[in-house]
Amino acid sequence: MSKKIPYRTYLSEEQMPKYWYNLRADMKEQHDPYVNPGTMKPIQYEDLLPVFCEELVKQEMNTTERYIAIPEEVREFYKTYRPSPLIRAYNLEKELKTPAKIYYKFEGNNTSGSHKLNSAVAQVYYAKMQGITSLTTETGAGQWGTALSMAAAYFNMPLTVFMVKVSAEQKPYRKAIMETFGAKVIPSPSDTTDSGKAILKADPKTGGSLGCAISEAVEQAVKTPNCRYVLGSVLDQVLLHQAIMGSEAKIAMELLDEYPDVVIGCIGGGSNFGGIISEYMADKLNGRKCPRFIAVEPASCPSLTRGKYAYDFCDTGKITPLAKMYTLGSGFKPSPIHAGGLRYHGDAPIVCNLAAEGLIEARAYYQNECFEAARLFLSTEGFLPAPETSHAIKAVIDLAKEAAPGSVITFLYSGHGLLDLASYEAYLKGGLTNFELPQEDIDTALKDCPEI
Amino acid sequence: MSKKIPYRTYLSEEQMPKYWYNLRADMKEQHDPYVNPGTMKPIQYEDLLPVFCEELVKQEMNTTERYIAIPEEVREFYKTYRPSPLIRAYNLEKELKTPAKIYYKFEGNNTSGSHKLNSAVAQVYYAKMQGITSLTTETGAGQWGTALSMAAAYFNMPLTVFMVKVSAEQKPYRKAIMETFGAKVIPSPSDTTDSGKAILKADPKTGGSLGCAISEAVEQAVKTPNCRYVLGSVLDQVLLHQAIMGSEAKIAMELLDEYPDVVIGCIGGGSNFGGIISEYMADKLNGRKCPRFIAVEPASCPSLTRGKYAYDFCDTGKITPLAKMYTLGSGFKPSPIHAGGLRYHGDAPIVCNLAAEGLIEARAYYQNECFEAARLFLSTEGFLPAPETSHAIKAVIDLAKEAAPGSVITFLYSGHGLLDLASYEAYLKGGLTNFELPQEDIDTALKDCPEI
Numbered sequence: 001m002s003k004k005i006p007y008r009t010y011l012s013e014e015q016m017p018k019y020w021y022n023l024r025a026d027m028k029e030q031h032d033p034y035v036n037p038g039t040m041k042p043i044q045y046e047d048l049l050p051v052f053c054e055e056l057v058k059q060e061m062n063t064t065e066r067y068i069a070i071p072e073e074v075r076e077f078y079k080t081y082r083p084s085p086l087i088r089a090y091n092l093e094k095e096l097k098t099p100a101k102i103y104y105k106f107e108g109n110n111t112s113g114s115h116k117l118n119s120a121v122a123q124v125y126y127a128k129m130q131g132i133t134s135l136t137t138e139t140g141a142g143q144w145g146t147a148l149s150m151a152a153a154y155f156n157m158p159l160t161v162f163m164v165k166v167s168a169e170q171k172p173y174r175k176a177i178m179e180t181f182g183a184k185v186i187p188s189p190s191d192t193t194d195s196g197k198a199i200l201k202a203d204p205k206t207g208g209s210l211g212c213a214i215s216e217a218v219e220q221a222v223k224t225p226n227c228r229y230v231l232g233s234v235l236d237q238v239l240l241h242q243a244i245m246g247s248e249a250k251i252a253m254e255l256l257d258e259y260p261d262v263v264i265g266c267i268g269g270g271s272n273f274g275g276i277i278s279e280y281m282a283d284k285l286n287g288r289k290c291p292r293f294i295a296v297e298p299a300s301c302p303s304l305t306r307g308k309y310a311y312d313f314c315d316t317g318k319i320t321p322l323a324k325m326y327t328l329g330s331g332f333k334p335s336p337i338h339a340g341g342l343r344y345h346g347d348a349p350i351v352c353n354l355a356a357e358g359l360i361e362a363r364a365y366y367q368n369e370c371f372e373a374a375r376l377f378l379s380t381e382g383f384l385p386a387p388e389t390s391h392a393i394k395a396v397i398d399l400a401k402e403a404a405p406g407s408v409i410t411f412l413y414s415g416h417g418l419l420d421l422a423s424y425e426a427y428l429k430g431g432l433t434n435f436e437l438p439q440e441d442i443d444t445a446l447k448d449c450p451e452i
Numbered sequence: 453m454s455k456k457i458p459y460r461t462y463l464s465e466e467q468m469p470k471y472w473y474n475l476r477a478d479m480k481e482q483h484d485p486y487v488n489p490g491t492m493k494p495i496q497y498e499d500l501l502p503v504f505c506e507e508l509v510k511q512e513m514n515t516t517e518r519y520i521a522i523p524e525e526v527r528e529f530y531k532t533y534r535p536s537p538l539i540r541a542y543n544l545e546k547e548l549k550t551p552a553k554i555y556y557k558f559e560g561n562n563t564s565g566s567h568k569l570n571s572a573v574a575q576v577y578y579a580k581m582q583g584i585t586s587l588t589t590e591t592g593a594g595q596w597g598t599a600l601s602m603a604a605a606y607f608n609m610p611l612t613v614f615m616v617k618v619s620a621e622q623k624p625y626r627k628a629i630m631e632t633f634g635a636k637v638i639p640s641p642s643d644t645t646d647s648g649k650a651i652l653k654a655d656p657k658t659g660g661s662l663g664c665a666i667s668e669a670v671e672q673a674v675k676t677p678n679c680r681y682v683l684g685s686v687l688d689q690v691l692l693h694q695a696i697m698g699s700e701a702k703i704a705m706e707l708l709d710e711y712p713d714v715v716i717g718c719i720g721g722g723s724n725f726g727g728i729i730s731e732y733m734a735d736k737l738n739g740r741k742c743p744r745f746i747a748v749e750p751a752s753c754p755s756l757t758r759g760k761y762a763y764d765f766c767d768t769g770k771i772t773p774l775a776k777m778y779t780l781g782s783g784f785k786p787s788p789i790h791a792g793g794l795r796y797h798g799d800a801p802i803v804c805n806l807a808a809e810g811l812i813e814a815r816a817y818y819q820n821e822c823f824e825a826a827r828l829f830l831s832t833e834g835f836l837p838a839p840e841t842s843h844a845i846k847a848v849i850d851l852a853k854e855a856a857p858g859s860v861i862t863f864l865y866s867g868h869g870l871l872d873l874a875s876y877e878a879y880l881k882g883g884l885t886n887f888e889l890p891q892e893d894i895d896t897a898l899k900d901c902p903e904i
Contacts, residue, residue, distance in 0.1 A: 154831065172874075177873055379605040421624075425628040
């Protein structure tokens, strides 16, 4: 009889990865370059320096180095909440009567509540090293803003978070925790920036949008001396930092003598999915035994399953570079689903490239079935998933029901839902809509995609 | 040079305690017995059976068995979130420039958010085994109600939680999470019980109180066939279950070759303090090397530091048994501080007995200094403490500042504050009062203590 696998497996500090695995070094074809919205030519190293700090621009451009050393100070911070546990979902398996083994990498164990912290700490650290004296960012659902506030507090770095106004009103606890960490939270649009003022003038009652918050954050970063803007998803550098989740998961699975048949993560911008697949995708790219990869998105914002693979703006304000990605159109207005972190019109170029090559699969689900899956997970595994994470769980449950005996499903539990309880309340009251997205809406939004 | 101690130490599943340590077996004198409010005579085994389930009554009365086996099913549940980590507070030490080593046993890693789950799961399990078909309880701050809802969901046990009305209104997320777990949450006072109706008739606008919620929960349990009432603190059985925290902490500290000079916990009813001291107190009771023990309470509800050691009712409604304890009077109306879980007029009889014997010390702090300590902890250690837990942290910081080189401070981090963010918001706005408790108020409330 084989040894009983524990509920939770932790690596020791010595077993923790000392490098971020850089997936691009193993990709046969790199994703098409970002394009400067002014010149419509590929972005150069110098173009990015006023916005991002130097070391991060280097990482953004680094497609050749397979392993990039994690700085000592970042590794020390990681040790305060990493390695995250790899958990065997015994109780969920039992409930589903599945013959499959289910594992999840659990990123809900830090105070900010999600995997976003893995990149936040790296970005704040590099800014600090460069002598940057303040940072700006935007946040919609709030996970990224919270994570960055936490990292900024640790490194004593002043931070301004432009938070989508309607989100700041709906999620007062998210705003409160960022402020408790010492961050300045400004509901967006605001009168502190020109772009904010312009939007307010056009529509004084607007609840704001992520695109608008990005515009304000970038504007303040560029106008403030020695200030930089930081972003929590989509970028290559973010996926690089998030690769630590996949590396840890692989080491832990090896300790248990397990190898997944399928790896699953939800997808909004791609930071968590890109992170969990990392070293398993390396197996695939190098022709070794490998799992299936499934990205799960909301049916109301189905960029991978129904989007067009084309160059598009990364923001609705059209001030950021353009990226080649599966997109619903930068002007796409997502339905107000509760998984706010999955409401992005595109996806990380790295992930889109893998999708275009047929190396990953994608699925889309409605929000009610995801909340139902989350509640089953809560009553069996005891963890309350973020609405975003519930999408991955729904796919896991579907796959587990039809799984072959002994097959292994691994997924990323990207964050907890303790600050999203208003969503659960609304779900319990039966008031959530399963938004159908008319093809017409996609077609209309895509008309704005420039020809490149 | 000695081996570097990791940030976090986890026991393996094999190293986890298989027994609850029963402190009473080592106490030279037992605390005075509970007294029946009807007969004013010591409570007998039979008196408790209509209220609590059988196995728990046995545990309540068991003063001789040093180790009580944890049932297999409870140990399986424990494995889903235990052992909790023992964390070395390197970053806090650095910030304080203390020569002391600080460790904390971290109980904030389960979805219910606190140590309360340790007893909740045991109580639900024994009820299930006895064939009980529903449970009732009350909750004020919400930690206990959340923990019990989580345990009840796992064992598929219907649960009604009477939640102090003002708390249900102030903490909608607490109510939402209990409902997501499937519990029925009734703001108290309600019109579902006679006691609730009577209180509403007398004062239709009342925000309720813990005493009133207890009355409603007990009434429903007694009137409903095959239903029992469960309680999350004060009782001997609760401290027994919570002893697992002290046992785990001691095993982990031994693995690190460490022994504390002082053990600290906050105290409301005594469930977390009684739990963390457990096996270290055994050392003291058996004349071995031992630490100091410090219980930390709010200055606005100072039962241990300013209360009278006397028999008193455990509830304001005077329907529960009387206990010999340090009390501020059962009619004492605590100031509306944010550490709702520390607003109890008495303390666990076991803890009071130890205090009366001079075996533990007590300190009291104001809420603003506790929130300040919590914020320092958040920015260094990265964890947002519950307002209750912040009291322990304040004491730790004070002790660390005056500590001798190499001394070791261990404390219990009883729960996280993610569902208490409204408190932090109020603190940041500078709106919190440091309530002074006039001696007169205590004297008046104590007049109600019966002579026994």
